Amino acid sequence: MQTWAAVDIPVLAGEGPPLRLYDRATDRVRPTAPGATATMYVCGITPYDATHLGHAATYLAFDLVNRLWRDLGHDVHYVQNVTDIDDPLLERAARDQDDWVVLGMRETALFREDMEALRVLPPRHYIGAVEAMSEIAELVEKLLAGGAAYRVDDPEYPDVYFDITATGRFGYESRYDEETMLRLAAERGGDPERPGKRHPLDPLLWRMAREGEPSWESALGTGRPGWHIECAAIALNRLGPQIDLNGGGSDLIFPHHECGAAHAEALTGVAPFARHYTHAGMIGLDGEKMSKSRGNLVFVSKLRADGVDPNAVRAALISGHYRTDREWTPQLLTEAERRLARWREAVALDTGPAAEDLVQRLRTHLADDLDTPSALAAVDAWVAEALERRGTDPAAPRLVRDAVDALLGIAL
C-alpha cells in the first residue's frame, strides 16, 4: 500500500542524550539502543472512523520517537500496517451498506491525508493485511507445523488457534493477571468462551470461511487471518526477529501486543520480540475514551475543513504527556493556537536571545520519555525573552524554527 508524503527535517548541529522510553515489559523508562538503523513497528488503523484525535495523538507520539532517533543520527526503518480486513470493519461496512473494500480504501486515503497534514513522517513500509495475506498464511502454517498452533475440534469450522504456552513466557509484555487477560480478551475481539480451545486465551490465527464473509485461498483452507498474526507477520518479514520498538495505544497492551510478541517468538525463537513495548495513553472526550464504539469522535479532517491549523492540533495533542490518559477540550486547541501565534511572532524577529541551549533543553526533555510539556515550556521561555527583551543573535530565530520543526514536527 502506498505510504504518504514526507516532510523535510532540518538538520541541527550538536547531539542530544540517548532517547529513554518507558517499556511495558520491564516497567521501566530505560535507554533505547538502536543500531545504525532503528527498527520500529507501530500498529496502524482499522480503516473506519479515521482519523480521530485519539489515533492522531498516538501516531504523533511515535513520530516524536522517529524524529529523535533521526536527530541522534540513526536511520529509522518504520513499518506500519492497515487492518483492512477484520470483524469490526466488516460490521461497520454492513451497518452502512458499504462495500468493505471501498470503505477501507476511502478511510485509509483520509488517514494518509491527515498524517501528511499533521506532518507525521511516513513509514517506509505501509502494509495492508489483505496484501500480506499469503505471508500471513505461511506463518500460520509454520506455527501449526511447529506445534505452537492447533485446530479446534469443530468439524464445521476447524479454525486455527495459537497455543499460549508455546513460548513459556506468555504474559511478560502486559504483566496482567489471568483474570484481567480474560476480561480484556473478551472486550477486544478475543473468544475466550469458544469450546474446544486448549486455553480460553488462545488467540485465533486463521478463521475458516463463513458464509457471506470474505475469504482467501491458502494451504490452511479458505479463510482469513486473526488480528495479532497480521502484525507479527508484517513486522517479522520486514524488520527481522527482534525490533527496537513495538508501539501503539494502551488498548493494544493486551491481547494484541502480548499475542503478537508470542507469535513472533514462537516463530523465530528470539525473545523479546521488541526491546521496548511502548504505549500511548487514551484521548477522551467528556470523560469517555474517544472510541469508535462510543462514537464520541473528533476528526482531524473535520478540524482541517473548519480551517484549523494542523500544527495547532499537533501542539494541542502533545501539550500533555503521551502516556497520560487525557481529555480533548476546545480550550486545549485555543491555547495551542495562542501559543503558536506567540512562537511565530518571536521567530519572525530578525534577532533573538542565543538559542543553542534551548536546542539542548529540547533534546534533553524529549529524550526523557518524550517529556513534551517541559519541551514546550522551554520554547515558551525563549519566546517570552525574545518578545520582551529582543536579543542580539541574528541566527537565533531561524535556529528555533528549525529545532521546533525537526524535534516537535511543528512548522512555524
Ligand SMILES: Nc1ncnc2c1ncn2[C@@H]1O[C@H](COS(=O)(=O)NC(=O)[C@@H](N)CS)[C@@H](O)[C@H]1O
Ligand atoms: N482514544 C484513543 N486515544 C489514543 N489512542 C487511540 C485511541 N483510540 C485508538 N487509539 C490508537 O489508535 C491506533 C489505531 O487504532 S485502531 O484504528 O483501532 N486500529 C487498531 O488498533 C489495529 N488496527 C492495530 S493493528 C491504535 O494504536 C490504538 O491504540
Ligand SMILES: [Zn+2]
Ligand atoms: Zn497491530
